[in-house]
Amino acid sequence: MLIAQMTDIHIGFDPDARPEELNRIRFRKTLDRLLSAPNTIDMLLLTGDLTDHGDVESFEKIADLLKTCTFPVHAIPGNHDSREGLLTAFPDTPVEDGFIHYAIEQEGLRILMLDSFEPDRHGGAFCTRRRDWLRAQLDAHPDTPTVLFMHHPPVVSGIDWMDPAPGEDWIVNLGTAIAGHAQVLAIHCGHLHRPIAARFHGVPVSVTPSVAPLVSLDLREVDLKKPDNRALITTEAAGYALHRWDGQSLVTHYERTNDWDVLAYYGVHLQPMMREMFAERE
Numbered sequence: 001m002l003i004a005q006m007t008d009i010h011i012g013f014d015p016d017a018r019p020e021e022l023n024r025i026r027f028r029k030t031l032d033r034l035l036s037a038p039n040t041i042d043m044l045l046l047t048g049d050l051t052d053h054g055d056v057e058s059f060e061k062i063a064d065l066l067k068t069c070t071f072p073v074h075a076i077p078g079n080h081d082s083r084e085g086l087l088t089a090f091p092d093t094p095v096e097d098g099f100i101h102y103a104i105e106q107e108g109l110r111i112l113m114l115d116s117f118e119p120d121r122h123g124g125a126f127c128t129r130r131r132d133w134l135r136a137q138l139d140a141h142p143d144t145p146t147v148l149f150m151h152h153p154p155v156v157s158g159i160d161w162m163d164p165a166p167g168e169d170w171i172v173n174l175g176t177a178i179a180g181h182a183q184v185l186a187i188h189c190g191h192l193h194r195p196i197a198a199r200f201h202g203v204p205v206s207v208t209p210s211v212a213p214l215v216s217l218d219l220r221e222v223d224l225k226k227p228d229n230r231a232l233i234t235t236e237a238a239g240y241a242l243h244r245w246d247g248q249s250l251v252t253h254y255e256r257t258n259d260w261d262v263l264a265y266y267g268v269h270l271q272p273m274m275r276e277m278f279a280e281r282e
Helices: 022-036 056-068 083-089 128-140 169-178 268-279
Strands: 002-006 043-047 073-076 102-106 109-113 146-149 184-189 196-200 203-207 239-245 250-256
Touching: 002 022, 022 056, 022 239, 056 083, 109 128, 128 169, 184 250
Parallel strands: 002 043, 043 073, 109 146, 146 184, 184 203
Antiparallel strands: 002 239, 102 109, 196 203, 239 250
């Protein structure tokens, strides 16, 4: 099973751009790459900041482009979104207790889509009600491999202006919910606009790079009293993730959407090498 993930699309950042805003161009290019690649996608997960202002018009632009997908698309909100706008564009998305969180079960894997959105807050949120929902979900299926998807990473990356403070309440709540649940294989996030790997309570955490322009890789501390003219946002190529589940193991691949040349093809001239490599598996 192949699970595609896109995050941080930010449609509506420059809605009046002509002929089309940069973020929509990047989203179309990323989606085109996903659909034209040789891989058969089973589902696409959109992990927040689909829009820049949470408005219905921007959500509708997202949904319109997704009509070409032949596989299910599932979404959760990020800090730039609104639950109301998301549900307008994706009306079949489950809601429970006011939160957009839900489970997807397929081929022996449980995917838990988490809601870390809080109105008027840039950083993550995970209140006690969300904590209790997640813990109940994990308690009910202790033997089923489970992957968590959420917008905000529960780790400090070192990109100072994007990070939470260590030990924020929402991070503590998330940690409390997953504690003792060995079936949690990974946590996949967005928000930071860069590919990042970390661990949280022993669980691998991965951040998928954004579709919208990326955050600059600058790990210096920010001085709020002295702007230093550092680069914040760059035009690095958009990216997406492919999470491969074979029934036992979960492996994540990342691909950028910039153009490239093919330097080797699998033709007759490389058949001996291919046979040698496969023979080593025996």
